[in-house]
Amino acid sequence: MNKLLITLFALLACQGLQAQKLTNNQVLQQKDSAFFQSEEARRVGDQLLLYQRNTGGWPKNVNMVEPLTAAQKDSVIQQKTREDDSTIDNKATSMQMTFLARLYQQTHDNRYRDAFRKAMTFLLSGQYDNGGWPQFWPKNRQYQVHITYNDNAIVNVLKIFRDVAKDRAPYNAGLVDEAMRQQTVKAFDKGIDCILATQIIVNGQPTVWCQQHDAVTLLPAKARAYELPSFCTQESAALTFLLMQISKPDERIIRAVNGAMKWFEEHKIKGCRLEKYKDGGKTDLRLVCDDKAAPLWARYYDLEEGLPFFCDRDGQPKRSLAEIGYERRTGYSWYNTEPQELYARYETWVQKNKITNRITLEK
Secondary structure (H helix, E strand, C coil), rough: HHHHHHHHHHHHHHHHHHHHCHHHHHHCCCCCCCCHHCCCHHHHHHHHHHHHCCCCCCCCCCCCCCCHHHHHHHHHHHHHCCCCCCCCCCCCCCHHHHHHHHHHHHHHCCHHHHHHHHHHHHHHHCCCCCCCCCCECCCCHHHCCECCCCCCCHHHHHHHHHHHCCCCCCCCCCHHHHHHHHHHHHHHHHHHHHHHHHCCCEECEECCCCCEECCCCCCCCCCCCHHHHHHHHHHHHHHHHHHHHCCCCHHHHHHHHHHHHHHHHCCCCCEEEEEEEEEECCCEEEEEEECCCCHHHHHHHCCCCCCCCCCCCCCCCCHHHHHCCCCHHHCCCCCCCCCHHHHHHHHHHHHHCCCCCCCCCCC
């Protein structure tokens, strides 16, 4: 009876996926164990094996869920030898790895385990001696070589490494062998060292991070024309939370978390909210005054004055969102609330670890 219920549940889950037309990312981030017992999950998993490059990684921004024709499969297989599009950007590689890990736990199909291990080898191979990772490897160009925090690329890798090292589901039950697990422990520690080493220091005090840092000097670095060296809040919030999750934090981590939280507190924007509005049939964005609005943070703050800035594809920073063109104004995330989520977490972290030199935050 239980097997019948599980089968029916899995079928319903598959029908639900098709009915809702879930995106590639939504399917690959499924967590329902019943779904991973279904034929649909195996079909998706088998396609991930096709898309996996010989490097062990995956490309980004590719719909790997849509069923492939025979001709499309041949085309995907021909791309497997590429060495210039394996990346950790936009959740690529980490997302596919987690899907395959969940699928292996339900099917015990060694093909999925082996693909996961191959991806782990890819991730381990890309780590710099200083503990960081580039955006693409083994072949990369221009800003792709920088230590990449953008879109939480390195955070996503380190979360997998942390859970593999701790033998946490779904990365347990023989998914990796002991030798690889030990490699992962060392790589995670190196990654944390890199995060601490790249934290921007101002007047001797740690603050937050840039989206990307030079792989040699560790200084804030430029990526795309509108992604200038800066204090960057969205990625810094994820880095800070990752540090908060480390058990028994040492003085370096305590100092880093306190420094980041102090910076967030000092740079929050109060009394404003981001509003979507219609202008000539197009949806636009503007910042409006609102005394009841929750705090906001700009995506970027300049390194000289610590003030918010916005940038178009010409690379020229502006002081207001209205000063940049419509395409970039509406096509990028210029404000966020991620640091606000840290406030309650910080209180829990302080109490759990009995932090005596805590930062006072406005509630």
